[in-house]
Amino acid sequence: MISGVIMGDMTVGLAVGATLQLMVLGVSTYGGASMPDFMTGAIIGTVYAVISGKGVQFAIGLAVPVGLLMVQLDVLARFTNTIFQHRMDKFINENNPDAAARNALWGTFSWGLSRAIPVFILLVVGNDVVKAILAIIPEWLTDGLKVSGHILPIVGIAILLRYLPTKRFISYLAIGFIAAAYLKIPMLxxxxxxxxxxxxxxQNEIEKLDAKPVNSENTDENGEYTNAEGEYEN
Incomplete structure (x- = not known):
């Protein structure tokens, strides 16, 4: 949204950011894992979309390779951040919490610069360079980026469904699909x-719990239900 406001088209910024968000709903950076940085890709994609006037799908297709490229810078940022991590451990062992807190703050700069520098370079080159690059890009490539922009959000939804109990709630999934695809109900x-x-x-689950009889003879010391043979029940 902020990128769209700066570029003078908040609608494009919101559309690009929201669509890219659909791609990463089922993905997160747990532990030391790195993932495509679609936030930076959304910023750059919004800039190119507004300057070129080629639309949201072009911006999304362009943001994807940018997000993939940012994986390498994410790894570099994590590597740099370990310096501050070790310094924090050192100061904690020395019972110096103020110095440890300062290093925790300094560690954020490695993350910020890994995102700010690529965006800054794009802004430095200016609109004329961007327009010149877009003029050189062949039509078949821009069309391909638009097609990929339509497909990639579906991939994100598919990844999300793999992590959800889809088989258990397939009826709810069908209702949502019918509402969106056939009844044309807006997303809200x-x-x-x-x-x-x-x-x-x-409410149905609460009613099931309330209707379940409580028998103190069929519970263990932790209050979990067991059957007549003493086996635990789900």
Whole structure:
């Protein structure tokens, strides 16, 4: 949104950012894992989309390789950040919490610069260079980027579905698909429908728990239910 405001087209910024977010809903940087930095890709994609006037899908297709390239800089930022991590351990062992806190703050600069420098370089080259690059890019490449921009959000949703209990809630998935694809309900309406279905499911689960008889003879010392043979029940 901020990139869109700066470039004078907040709608494009929101559309690019929201679509890229769909691609990474099922992905996160747990532990030391690195993932494509689509936030930086969204910034650069928004700039190119507004300058070129080629639309949101072109920006999304362009943001993907940028996000993949940023994986390498993410690894470099993590490597640099370990310097501050070790310094924090040293100061903690020396019972110097103020110095440890300062190093924790300094460690954020490695992350910030790994994102700020590529964006800064793009801004330094200016609109004329960007337009010249776009003029050189062949039409088949820009069309390919637009096609990939349509496909990639679907890949993100597919990744998300792999981590969710889809088989258990397949009926809810079907209702949402019918509402969006056939009834043409706006996304906000689909979200509200999902919230209502989630609340209904929650109420049903609460009723099941309330209806389940409690027998102190069939519980262990931790209060978990067991059957007549003493085996634990789900």
């Amino acid at each position: 309406g689909v979200a509200l429908l999902g919230a209502a279905l989630a609340y209904i499911h929650y």
